[in-house]
Amino acid sequence: MKPSSAPRTPVLALALLCSACASPGRVLPEADRGAYPEPPAAAVLPDLSQLSYNAMANRYLLPLYTRLPPREVYCGCTFDTATRAVEPAACGFAPDKPWGDDATRGARIEWEHVVPAARMVQALGCSSRAACRSNEAFRLAENDPYNLLPALGALNARRSNHPYTELPGEPRVYGRCDFELEQHREQRQQLGRVEPPEDIKGDVARISLYYSQRYGLPFSDAEIQQFQAWSAQDPVSPEERYRAAYIRKQITGWANPFVE
Incomplete structure (x- = not known):
């Protein structure tokens, strides 16, 4: 799939169009659900366009991790579902070159946008993320819980x-964490690339493909091919399937068709 050549402003307008035609997702046979039962349905779904992503995630998404193992995605750190606190030494987070905020952000989880909000801002052509928030389509895309994963704050940064x-060579500079980062400066900008852990590559891929389909977000041919390969190499796990079903029934009302 090539990046869209259409005008940039309406790219994420698909969010509004799809809300009327979204599939509730198929219910899987019991044998295919792994160890997790079908989650209950919420009596009333939240209005995602009226919340900040942090408020939405803390109120509606965090309770999911009382049903699933409360582990963040980049280092496998277990977190406290009441406080979001992490004991970084217990899960091996030990960066070779510590940053100034490691003491605080390394001891808590944050909500990581798998598809960066900055990419949505670019697609819409807004001057900033704050400016984009006047657009309901952007708010829906920024707040979409399928795109939010718990991550160690320092690695989120x-x-x-x-x-x-x-990334070639599997560079490891964050202790036992399977999080690899390559950075360089170009025209006064700090550019980089990240390789996520092997066991979440499929999750990352299926979230990204979902954003391409639901919100019309443009990805390059190379990115789409990479996502398809990652999705094939790292199939949907029982935890990922339960997470998607929980989000569908408790928060959004629509499915990620690349998972369910």
């Missing part, structure tokens, strides 16, 4: 808006 890719 290092990931920044860098795209995911395969």
Whole structure:
């Protein structure tokens, strides 16, 4: 799939169009659900366009991790579902070159946008993320819980808006964490690429493909091919399937068809 040549402003307008035609997702046979039962349905779904992504995630998404193992995605750190606190030494987060905010952000989880909000801002042609929030389509895309994963705050900071890719040599500079970052400066900008852990590459891929389909977000041919390969190499796990079903029934009302 090539990046869209259409005008930039309406790219994410598909969010509004799809809300009327979204599929509730198929219910899987019991044998295919792994160890997790079908989650209950919420009596009333939240209005995603009226919340900040942090408020939405803390109120509606965080309770999911009382049903699933409460692990963040980049280092496998277990977190406290009441406080979002992490014990970084217990899961091996030990960066070779510590940053100034490691003491605080390394001890808590944050909500990582798998598809960066900056990419949505670019697609819409807004001057800033704050400016984009006047657009309901952007708010829906920024707040979409399928795109939010719990991540160690310090690694969320290092990931920044860098795209995911395969990095040669498997550079490991964050202790036992399977999080690899390559950075360089170009025209006064800090550019980089990130390789996520092997066991979440499929999750990353299926979230990205979902954003391409639901919100019309443009990805390059190379990115789409990479996502398809990652999705094939790392199939949907019972935890990922339950997470998607929980989000569908408790928060959005629509499915990620690349998972369910």
